[in-house]
Amino acid sequence: MPNPRLYKTEAIIVRQRKLGEADRILTLYTPALGKLDAKAKGVRKTTSRMSGHLQPLTRCLLQMARGHASDVITGCETLESFQPLREDLDRLSRALYAAELVDRMTAERVHSFPTYRLLLDTLRRLQQSANPDLVLRFLEMRLMDQAGFGPRLDACVGCSRPLEPEQHFFAPQAGGAVCRACVPGLAGPRVLTLNGLKVLRLLQRGSYNDVARVNVPPDLAQEVEHHLRSYIVCVLERDVNAAAFIERLRREERNTEPGTGNKEGQGAPCS
Numbered sequence: 111m112p113n114p115r116l117y118k119t120e121a122i123i124v125r126q127r128k129l130g131e132a133d134r135i136l137t138l139y140t141p142a143l144g145k146l147d148a149k150a151k152g153v154r155k156t157t158s159r160m161s162g163h164l165q166p167l168t169r170c171l172l173q174m175a176r177g178h179a180s181d182v183i184t185g186c187e188t189l190e191s192f193q194p195l196r197e198d199l200d201r202l203s204r205a206l207y208a209a210e211l212v213d214r215m216t217a218e219r220v221h222s223f224p225t226y227r228l229l230l231d232t233l234r235r236l237q238q239s240a241n242p243d244l245v246l247r248f249l250e251m252r253l254m255d256q257a258g259f260g261p262r263l264d265a266c267v268g269c270s271r272p273l274e275p276e277q278h279f280f281a282p283q284a285g286g287a288v289c290r291a292c293v294p295g296l297a298g299p300r301v302l303t304l305n306g307l308k309v310l311r312l313l314q315r316g317s318y319n320d321v322a323r324v325n326v327p328p329d330l331a332q333e334v335e336h337h338l339r340s341y342i343v344c345v346l347e348r349d350v351n352a353a354a355f356i357e358r359l360r361r362e363e364r365n366t367e368p369g370t371g372n373k374e375g376q377g378a379p380c381s
């Protein structure tokens with residue numbers, strides 16, 4: 111008879127932290143159970159057979175045992191190691207940001223297959239895309255929509271009138287785009303150009319392939335990034351740690367490679 115305490119699950123490891131002398135607590139994102147913490151015993155010992163499979167960002171198949179405080183990983187097998195991400199610091203920093211954002215935007219044990227699929231697709235896209243920052247913008251917008259916090263972009267959040275095709279404002283604390291008439295009295299509105307609004311709407315409603323086909327010039331990419339970042343900070347009530355790391359890498363790249371800082375086709379969004 112199968113042991114009811116044992117089960118198998120696929121998972122992506124989104125976070126790890128040390129526990130005691132040799133163990134780790136891993137935060138997993140799974141297709142059917144959502145986010146959960148699991149104990150990996152002895153994985154910090156050099157003799158551990160599991161440690162190589164249980165690195166952050168790895169997609170793996172896990173054998174689990176239900177425990178009192180947290181479930182315990184009893185066996186594991188790597189399904190995708192995302193090795194190309196680990197060999198490129200720019201891509202790795204973005205993948206870590208993606209994992210951290212999913213961790214922060216989701217509650218434990220709330221099942222969401224679309225979120226699992228989105229994270230998996232994001233890691234695969236980050237391995238190959240010529241524009242990894244656009245991959246992150248797509249993740250940010252879709253993740254907020256899935257969590258029920260998507261910004262309102264079809265009409266003004268103040269007066270609900272449809273937005274004319276012209277420059278407007280973006281007010282994170284008000285929940286999205288606002289028309290000029292509704293700006294007075296709002297906290298922290300920033301100019302939202304017509305192209306900025308179009309890109310945000312495409313991120314919200316288009317497929318990833320639609321988004322990937324659009325050529326977003328650097329100043330527009332920067333505008334969209336700032337709007338989404340300020341919105342996420344507002345929703346989470348704090349910033350995402352890995353975002354600061356990406357910023358530092360960008361600064362170092364600009365400092366060390368004057369004039370050649372932009373990798374071909376990447377269209378560095380911040381300058």
Ligand SMILES: [Zn+2]
Pocket residue numbers: 266267268269270271288289290291292
């Ligand atoms: Zn209005």
